[in-house]
Amino acid sequence: MPMNYVSPVTASSALETSSRAAVVASLGREAPLHYAFDALLGVQSGVRSVSADPRCETFAHTLGLAQVGLVLRSVRLSGGRTVSLVAVPSACWRAPVLHARILDLKWAVEFSGRRLVLVPESVIRAEPRLTNALLVSACDGVHVTPRERLMLLSHLAEVGGSASLEVCAEWLTGSTDPAGAVLRLVTERVLTIALARPIDLQSEVSLAAWR
Structure with a gap:
């Protein structure tokens, strides 16, 4: 999964120039949720690998959640355990029907034997963590x-x-x-x-x- 929303040149110069750092912070606020989520997961010390989550995607499709903006990831932790993480757009929390379906998704995945953690968009976009994550992930290349x-x-x-x-x-x-x-x-x-x-x-x- 690409994590190149911020260019490496912008990332490196932001470390030395406060004005460029402000540009990166602005990009962080505008970054699509999946970029922001993947960037954050990429800098978490307890995470070994991140990939798509076909099992969770199947449940989401069945529950009518395939097109509401959820970001579904399968995350392998350093201890060897694999969990599902779902980034939830703020709009979904405010819609009672969608909110209920998302809770059903959590129940369905966990009933199948895997833990699922719901991560609100507001948590993902918290600063300075998001800007930091974008700076780091931009240097992947x-x-x-x-x-x-x-x-x-x-x-x-x-x-x-x-x-x-x-x-x-x-x-x-x-x-x-x-x-x-x-x-x-x-x-x-x-x-x-x-x-x-x-x-x-x-x-x-x-x-x-x-x-």
Whole structure:
């Protein structure tokens, strides 16, 4: 599932330019729900993989929910368990009939043996988490060489497993996009980055295995 609503160039420059960061935040507010949802799932540390959810889609179609804007994802967690996550547009919560059908969907999927979690659109669009997720996911296509990867991971291990994004980028001065390369490794879940505040050059980056 593509997560390229924000371009890598915009993402990298947003780390250094507050005006560009505002542009990314604006894009976050306008991003289609499925882009926003996938971007958020892509930066969750407990998530191993995300894919379409045919089982949930079948139940949704049967209940007349195929065209109401739900985003259905099958999520494999780091512990090995697989759950269904459903992003629910705000309009669906406000419509009594749709709201009832969505609860029926949750019951049907869970009765079939899989846990289903309903995620309101308002939760998905909460800031600064959404803008952070879009910044990170936009760097999914940044090229990182094996040498750059080894260099960054080795340096992090030497300093205790964590350093600022700025310091990490300085270790990759030979890269065409040092900050983007660091964020690319976040999308691969090799590294983690603090998401509680807007990402900037002072954000803490850590080895995922050390968290």
